[in-house]
């Protein structure tokens with residue numbers, strides 16, 4: 001597509017603007033252009049769109065790698081995997097195909113948890129991030145509330161490796177356990193005040209975007225069994241202190257089913273549902289006291 005252009009020749013180094021204009025000339029899909037800008041920022045060690053505007057007339061760096069990355073983008077690969085990075089709550093997290101790409105909806109859930117913690121008298125809470133993936137929920141909370149005690153678990157050893165790398169990169173100390181839902185907590189006789197679980201919630205018969213299904217880990221996407229949440233909730237009494245607060249993120253249209261499962265499993269729980277920024281039912285807070 002852009003083969004014969006001057007900036008493709010070996011001796012002529014184009015500016016960032018040259019490359020961008022050339023691509024914009026051939027593409028009119030706004031989303032791909034936005035992602036291309038992210039690739040350009042990555043190649044040129046630029047941190048944000050404002051800085052990109054300021055440096056747009058600079059000579060392009062890393063042109064060869066940019067070409068490879070751009071081809072991967074056109075092939076449908078998520079930009080976060082191409083640059084091995086996702087921004088969550090203003091922090092940069094390493095990501096690759098071992099973990100789900102963190103979603104903006106999960107930032108909202110994390111913010112709700114942080115706001116709730118702020119209202120608590122006891123700030124030395126133990127927080128369990130189940131299915132931690134890249135670690136975004138737990139590590140973000142601990143970065144903002146360093147006094148909390150953080151435990152991260154995931155059934156995937158690969159995902160835990162990524163979460164541990166992110167903890168190191170952010171200079172955060174946490175405990176990491178591999179295992180199914182609450183099993184590692186029960187086995188190690190630990191008790192927690194708060195649980196956050198962004199569950200794998202897509203049902204097997206639901207349609208999923210091609211790039212998601214092709215690149216993101218199945219284990220992070222698909223609800224493994226019909227009674228997955230019920231079994232998880234049944235184990236909660238084994239890990240709770242006097243009181244426990246559980247935050248779940250779930251799929252749109254699952255509110256009723258989730259509400260029923262909670263009610264059937266923990267009768268005395270106080271549940272509050274929240275919508276995401278798009279107005280879709282997306283989260284629930286469950287407060288469980290004896």
Ligand SMILES: C[S@@+](CC[C@H](N)C(=O)[O-])C[C@H]1O[C@@H](n2cnc3c(N)ncnc32)[C@H](O)[C@@H]1O
Pocket residue numbers: 099100101102103106130131132133134135136137153154155156159179180181198199200201219220221224
């Ligand atoms: C939707 S992803 C969430 C990842 C991350 N917390 C986030 O919000 O970006 C679900 C995560 O749960 C993990 N998972 C799946 N089944 C699990 C199970 N039975 N026990 C613990 N973790 C599980 C997956 O490996 C994946 O990392």
